[in-house]
Amino acid sequence: MPASLEVLRRLAEQQSYPALREACDGAGPDTPGTAVLLALADAGLGQPARARRTLAAIDAASLDGAARVDLAAVHIALGELDAAVAALEAVRRESERPGSAPIDHALLLARLAWCRLQQGQRARALEHYEQSLRLRPRMAVFHNLMRLYLDEGRLGDLAACLDAAWTFWSKEQGNWPDDLKRNHAQRLRNTQLDLLLAGDDVEAAEAWLDRQEDQLGETDWCDLLARLAHALAARDRHAQAEEWLRDGVRRHPEHLPLYGQLAALAQLQGRVPQAIALLRTAIRLATAQGRSTTLLWARLSSTALMFDPGLARAAAERARSALDEAAGPNGSNDDDTNDERIQVELAVAAVEVQEQQVGAAERRYRQVLEQHPQLIPALKGLGQLLMQVGRLDEAAAAFEQLAAIDPAEGHGALIFARHFPDDDDVLDGLEKLARRPGLEGSVRTGLLFQLAAAWEKREAYDRAFALAGEANAACRRLLRYDPKAHRQHCARIRHAFSSALYAQRAGCGLDTSLPVFVVGMPRSGTTLVEQLLAGHSRIHGAGELGVIPRVIAGLERWERRVGSGRRYPDCADDLDPKVLNGIAERIVSELREYAPDADHVVDKLPHNFENIGLIKLLFPRAKIISVRRDPRDIAISNYFTDFAARQGGMGFAYDLDWIGEQLADHNLLMHHWQQVFPSEILEIHYDDLVDHPEASARAMLDYVGVAWESKVLDFAELERPIRTASVWQVRQPLYSSSKARWQHYQAHLSPLIRATNRKIEWTPIEMLSLPQPGLLNAGVDRYRDGDLDEAERCFKQLLLHVSSHAAASFMLGLVYVHKGHRREGIELMERGVERCPWNHHWRTDLARAYRLDGRDHEAAALADHAQRPAGAAMPAADAPTTHVDYLFHSGDHRCAISRGDVTAASC
Numbered sequence: 085m086p087a088s089l090e091v092l093r094r095l096a097e098q099q100s101y102p103a104l105r106e107a108c109d110g111a112g113p114d115t116p117g118t119a120v121l122l123a124l125a126d127a128g129l130g131q132p133a134r135a136r137r138t139l140a141a142i143d144a145a146s147l148d149g150a151a152r153v154d155l156a157a158v159h160i161a162l163g164e165l166d167a168a169v170a171a172l173e174a175v176r177r178e179s180e181r182p183g184s185a186p187i188d189h190a191l192l193l194a195r196l197a198w199c200r201l202q203q204g205q206r207a208r209a210l211e212h213y214e215q216s217l218r219l220r221p222r223m224a225v226f227h228n229l230m231r232l233y234l235d236e237g238r239l240g241d242l243a244a245c246l247d248a249a250w251t252f253w254s255k256e257q258g259n260w261p262d263d264l265k266r267n268h269a270q271r272l273r274n275t276q277l278d279l280l281l282a283g284d285d286v287e288a289a290e291a292w293l294d295r296q297e298d299q300l301g302e303t304d305w306c307d308l309l310a311r312l313a314h315a316l317a318a319r320d321r322h323a324q325a326e327e328w329l330r331d332g333v334r335r336h337p338e339h340l341p342l343y344g345q346l347a348a349l350a351q352l353q354g355r356v357p358q359a360i361a362l363l364r365t366a367i368r369l370a371t372a373q374g375r376s377t378t379l380l381w382a383r384l385s386s387t388a389l390m391f392d393p394g395l396a397r398a399a400a401e402r403a404r405s406a407l408d409e410a411a412g413p414n415g416s417n418d419d420d421t422n423d424e425r426i427q428v429e430l431a432v433a434a435v436e437v438q439e440q441q442v443g444a445a446e447r448r449y450r451q452v453l454e455q456h457p458q459l460i461p462a463l464k465g466l467g468q469l470l471m472q473v474g475r476l477d478e479a480a481a482a483f484e485q486l487a488a489i490d491p492a493e494g495h496g497a498l499i500f501a502r503h504f505p506d507d508d509d510v511l512d513g514l515e516k517l518a519r520r521p522g523l524e525g526s527v528r529t530g531l532l533f534q535l536a537a538a539w540e541k542r543e544a545y546d547r548a549f550a551l552a553g554e555a556n557a558a559c560r561r562l563l564r565y566d567p568k569a570h571r572q573h574c575a576r577i578r579h580a581f582s583s584a585l586y587a588q589r590a591g592c593g594l595d596t597s598l599p600v601f602v603v604g605m606p607r608s609g610t611t612l613v614e615q616l617l618a619g620h621s622r623i624h625g626a627g628e629l630g631v632i633p634r635v636i637a638g639l640e641r642w643e644r645r646v647g648s649g650r651r652y653p654d655c656a657d658d659l660d661p662k663v664l665n666g667i668a669e670r671i672v673s674e675l676r677e678y679a680p681d682a683d684h685v686v687d688k689l690p691h692n693f694e695n696i697g698l699i700k701l702l703f704p705r706a707k708i709i710s711v712r713r714d715p716r717d718i719a720i721s722n723y724f725t726d727f728a729a730r731q732g733g734m735g736f737a738y739d740l741d742w743i744g745e746q747l748a749d750h751n752l753l754m755h756h757w758q759q760v761f762p763s764e765i766l767e768i769h770y771d772d773l774v775d776h777p778e779a780s781a782r783a784m785l786d787y788v789g790v791a792w793e794s795k796v797l798d799f800a801e802l803e804r805p806i807r808t809a810s811v812w813q814v815r816q817p818l819y820s821s822s823k824a825r826w827q828h829y830q831a832h833l834s835p836l837i838r839a840t841n842r843k844i845e846w847t848p849i850e851m852l853s854l855p856q857p858g859l860l861n862a863g864v865d866r867y868r869d870g871d872l873d874e875a876e877r878c879f880k881q882l883l884l885h886v887s888s889h890a891a892a893s894f895m896l897g898l899v900y901v902h903k904g905h906r907r908e909g910i911e912l913m914e915r916g917v918e919r920c921p922w923n924h925h926w927r928t929d930l931a932r933a934y935r936l937d938g939r940d941h942e943a944a945a946l947a948d949h950a951q952r953p954a955g956a957a958m959p960a961a962d963a964p965t966t967h968v969d970y971l972f973h974s975g976d977h978r979c980a981i982s983r984g985d986v987t988a989a990s991c
Contacts, residue, residue, distance in 0.1 A: 169203075221248075226245065281315045303339075351387055464493060467479045514535055532554055571844065589664075592661045598683070606734065607725065632695045658859075684789075693710065716826035719740060768783070859878045897913035913926070931943040
C-alpha cells in the first residue's frame with residue numbers, strides 16, 4: 085500500500101532520506117506533495133541536480149501550504165536560503181487568513197528559525213524555536229534551541245529545556261529507528277556534559293562521565309570522553325584533556341579515535357614524534373581490526389611533513405596503496421571511498437610541495453578543485469603554493485574564494501598575502517571568530533597574529549601590539565620552552581667546540597665547498613640573503629633544510645642506543661674521521677639531489693648558528709654567512725609572527741624576555757665562532773643589504789667564490805618556492821619600510837631591553853673528554869677481527885672515562901666470555917642489559933652466555949623476554965654469537981650491517 089504523506093513527512097523529519105526516497109518511489113510522484121518530498125530525499129542524499137529536475141516538473145501553484153513548507157526544506161537542503169524564507173513567510177501570511185487550510189505551524193517555525201540562524205539573526209531564530217516548541221515538541225528543535233541557550237549563556241533555560249527534552253524523548257524514542265535513537269540520546273548526553281562544563285564545574289562533569297561508563301557501550305562513552313577532552317582543551321586545560329584521553333586508552337585500548345585525538349593534542353604542543361607514534365599505533369590497530377587505514381596514513385603523512393619528509397612521502401604512498409586495496413580490482417565510487425581519495429590526493433600534493441615538485445602539486449590541487457570547487461583544504465593548499473612560487477595575484481584569488489566559504493581561514497590567508505580588509509566590521513568579525521574556543525584553546529592564535537598585522541597596517545600600533553601579545557600569551561600556554569636550558573645548552577656548545585678540538589681533528593671532514601650555510605636570528609634577513617644568492621647561475625637555494633639537526637638527532641639517538649649517558653654536544657669528541665666523512669658524504673649526496681649541476685647549494689636554516697661547530701667539523705671549507713640586523717627589529721618581527729614550527733627551536737619567539745635572552749645567546753655564540761674560525765665567517769648586515777644591495781651582493785658572491793652576475797639583484801623574479809614566514813617580503817623589490825619598525829612599539833620594549841642586557845650566567849660546565857675518538861668502534865672492529873686483547877684495551881679505556889657506558893660494558897663482557905672468564909663476563913653483560921633493557925639482542929646473547937655457564941634456568945627466564953630473529957639457532961661454538969649492527973660505516977647515524985657468524989652487539 086503506498087505510504088501516506090503523513091508517513092513520508094515522518095521519514096523526512098527523521099532525516100531517513102534513503103527510506104524516504106524508497107517510499108516516494110513506491111507511492112509514485114502522482115501528487116505534487118509527494119514529488120516535493122522526493123526532491124527533498126534527493127537533496128538530502130547529495131543529489132542536487134536530480135532534486136532540481138524533480139522540482140522543475142512541479143507546478144508550484146498546485147501546492148498546498150504544507151507542501152510549500154516541504155518545498156522550503158528542499159530549498160534549505162540546496163543552500164537556497166532566500167527562496168526558503170520567501171516560501172515560508174508566504175505560507176505564514178496565508179495561514180493567518182480566515183478559512184485557510186490548517187498547516188503544521190510548528191514545523192514552519194522550526195524551518196524558518198533554521199534559516200534565520202544561518203542568516204545570523206540569532207534572536208529571531210531563538211524566538212521562532214521557542215514558539216515552535218510550544219506548539220509541538222520535536223527533537224531537532226530541542227537540540228537547536230539548547231545550542232542557542234548555551235551560546236547565549238542562558239544556563240537555567242538550558243537546564244529546563246534539557247529536562248523537557250529527556251521527558252519527551254523517553255516517550256518518543258520508540259517511534260525512531262535504532263541508529264537515530266542512539267544518535268538523539270547521545271546528543272542529549274552531550275548537552276548534559278556541555279551544561280556542566282558551561283558552569284565551570286569540571287569536577288562534576290568528570291564525575292558524571294565516570295558514572296556514565298557503567299551505563300553506556302564503549303563507543304558512546306568514548307565519544308563523551310572525546311567531547312570532554314575537547315572542551316578541556318578549549319578552556320586551555322590541555323594537560324587535563326590529555327590525561328583523560330590517556331585514561332580512555334587505558335580503559336579501551338582498541339578504540340581508534342582516542343589515538344587520533346591524542347595525536348592531535350601532541351602535535352598541537354609540538355611533540356611531533358609522539359603524534360607520529362600514536363598514529364602508527366592507530367594504523368596497527370586498524371589493520372588488526374580489518375578497518376581502512378587510508379585516512380590514518382594520509383594523516384600520518386601530513387603530521388610528519390615538516391618533521392620527517394621521507395616518512396611523509398612514504399605514508400602518502402601507503403595511503404594510496406591502502407585506498408587501492410580497499411577499492412578492489414574494479415575500483416569503487418561510493419562516497420566514503422571518494423572522500424578518502426580526496427584526502428590522499430591532498431596528502432600527496434603537500435608532499436610534492438615539500439619536495440619542490442611545484443607543477444605536479446599544482447595540477448593535483450586543481451584536479452581536486454575541478455570536482456570539489458569549495459573544498460577548503462584544496463583552496464588553502466593551492467593558495468599557499470601560489471604564494472610560495474611568487475604568483476601573488478593568483479594566490480589572492482584562491483584566498484578570496486576561501487574567504488567566501490570560511491571567513492577565518494580565507495581572510496587570515498589574505499592578510500598573510502598582504503591583502504588587508506578595508507572594512508572595520510570585517511576585522512571585528514574576524515576577532516570574534518578568533519575568540520571562538522577549540523582544540524587549540526580559548527583563542528585561535530594564528531588569526532590573532534593576522535589581525536595584529538592588519539591593525540599595524542592601519543597604524544593602530546597599540547591595538548596591534550595588544551593582539552600580538554594575546555596571541556603570544558596563548559601560545560606560551562602550549563610551549564615547553566626553557567630559556568635557562570637554552571642558555572646552558574649554548575654554554576655546552578661553546579665548551580665542546582673549542583679551538584683545541586679542531587687542532588686535534590686537523591684533516592677531518594670532507595674537502596668540499598658545495599654547502600653554503602646562511603645563519604642568523606630568525607627574521608634577520610636570512611631568506612632575503614638566500615634568495616639573492618639563488619639568483620646566481622651556479623648557486624641553488626634549497627631553503628631551510630633539516631640536514632644538520634637530523635645529524636644531531638641521529639647522534640643523540642646513537643648515544644641512547646649504546647647507553648653512554650652522553651648527549652650532544654658532549655659526544656662531539658667521540659666523532660672519528662671515518663664517522664665524520666661518512667656523515668658528510670651523506671649530506672653532500674642529499675644536497676646533490678636538489679641541484680645536481682650546481683657548484684653550491686644553500687641551506688638557510690637560521691638556527692644553524694648554534695651548529696657552526698659541527699658544520700666545520702664536517703665541512704672545513706664550508707662557507708657560512710651570518711646575517712645581522714637591529715635586534716629590536718628582529719624582536720618585533722618575531723613577536724608578530726606565528727611560526728609553524730613553534731616547538732622546533734622557535735619557542736623563544738613568544739615572549740619578549742625570551743627573545744632578549746635568545747639575542748644575547750646568539751651574540752655570544754657568534755663571537756665564539758668568530759674567535760675559533762677567524763676570517764672564515766662572512767657577516768652581512770640587513771640594513772647594508774637594503775641600502776647598498778649591489779655592494780653586499782658582490783661581497784657575498786666573492787666570499788662564496790663565484791663570478792659576479794648582475795641578475796642576482798632581480799631576486800624577486802625568481803621562480804622557486806619559498807616556504808618561510810618571509811614568503812611575501814622576498815617577492816617584493818628591496819624596500820626599507822621594515823627598518824626601525826621597532827620605533828612604533830618603543831613603549832612596550834622594556835622587557836626586551838632588560839633581557840638583552842642582563843648578565844649572561846650559566847652553571848659551570850663539567851664535560852668529560854675522551855682521550856681519542858671512536859674507542860667503541862675501534863673495539864668492535866678489533867673484536868670482529870678476533871683481536872680480543874686490543875678490543876679489551878679499547879673497551880676498558882672507554883669505561884675508564886665513561887664508567888656507565890652500557891655498550892662498552894656489554895662488549896667487554898663478551899670479550900671475557902670468549903677468553904673463558906665467564907663469571908666476570910656475564911656480570912659485565914648483565915650490567916649492559918640492565919642499562920639498556922630494551923635491547924633484545926643483548927638479552928639473547930646474555931641468555932646464550934648463561935647456557936654456556938650451565939645456568940639454564942636463568943637463560944630460560946631471560947629468553948622469554950628476548951625476541952629472536954626468525955630462524956635463529958644456538959651455535960655450537962664455545963661463545964655466543966653476538967649481534968652488533970651499530971658500526972659507523974656511513975651516514976649521519978651508525979647504520980646497520982648484515983650479521984655474520986661473528987658480528988658485534990646490537991644497540
